[in-house]
Amino acid sequence: MVGAPGAGKGTQATLLAERLGLPHVASGDLFRENIKHETPLGRRAREYVDSGALVPDELTIELIADRLGRPDANEGAILDGFPRTRPQAEALDKMLARMGGRVAAALYIDVDREELVHRLSGRWICSVSPTHVYHEVARPPKVAGVCDIDGAALMQRDDDKPETIRARLHKQLPPMFEVVDYYSERGVLSTIDGDRPVAEVTDQLLHAVTSPAK
Numbered sequence: 001m002v003g004a005p006g007a008g009k010g011t012q013a014t015l016l017a018e019r020l021g022l023p024h025v026a027s028g029d030l031f032r033e034n035i036k037h038e039t040p041l042g043r044r045a046r047e048y049v050d051s052g053a054l055v056p057d058e059l060t061i062e063l064i065a066d067r068l069g070r071p072d073a074n075e076g077a078i079l080d081g082f083p084r085t086r087p088q089a090e091a092l093d094k095m096l097a098r099m100g101g102r103v104a105a106a107l108y109i110d111v112d113r114e115e116l117v118h119r120l121s122g123r124w125i126c127s128v129s130p131t132h133v134y135h136e137v138a139r140p141p142k143v144a145g146v147c148d149i150d151g152a153a154l155m156q157r158d159d160d161k162p163e164t165i166r167a168r169l170h171k172q173l174p175p176m177f178e179v180v181d182y183y184s185e186r187g188v189l190s191t192i193d194g195d196r197p198v199a200e201v202t203d204q205l206l207h208a209v210t211s212p213a214k
Ligand code: ADP
Pocket: 004, 005, 006, 009, 010, 027, 028, 029, 031, 048, 049, 050, 052, 053, 054, 055, 056, 060, 080, 081, 082, 083, 084, 085, 088, 159, 168
């Protein structure tokens, strides 16, 4: 799944993973987990994540190669937030070719820039399970500040502060467009109108994965 910060990748990847019975592999969640546990990889990634920059390709590719090597990804995975640069997309193709696989579909969730700022600044996530994602206006929890699913406290991500939101969009949109072009050239890109309500976006995505562009 390709999309700008705040496009709805995480929200949709969770729903698709459930519907398709595939693991949801979110590079940002994996980085945050490593940072929280102060692993060597987390210590190297932290300054980039905190400033809204992309983590260097080498480190990111290592993170994903390790994750895709685990048994639950044998039949495939929903990749959320990776690849985010052209070298990452090339590395993913090589990695999958070695495993006898390929990118079956690249799903680009296209969202207006103003809407991205609104989504990121109102995002709240569960402090226990980061795939439980809310929005204070668009997808509020039943009880303010509490996760509907497990009752844990909701929190805002450190990088969803206004200045880091601006930095992320400024630094991350140009390489994302290169990834969009890369998959378009390979004939596997589907562009999804992400400015629609969540359920409608899910329907478009399911349609695209069951009849991917060839
Ligand atoms: P969002 O959901 O807002 O798009 P993510 O949770 O996917 O953000 O990523 C959070 C941060 O983790 C990014 O701003 C970046 O610093 C780092 N990151 C995640 N995925 C990648 C990637 N594929 N390449 C480089 N950095 C990444």
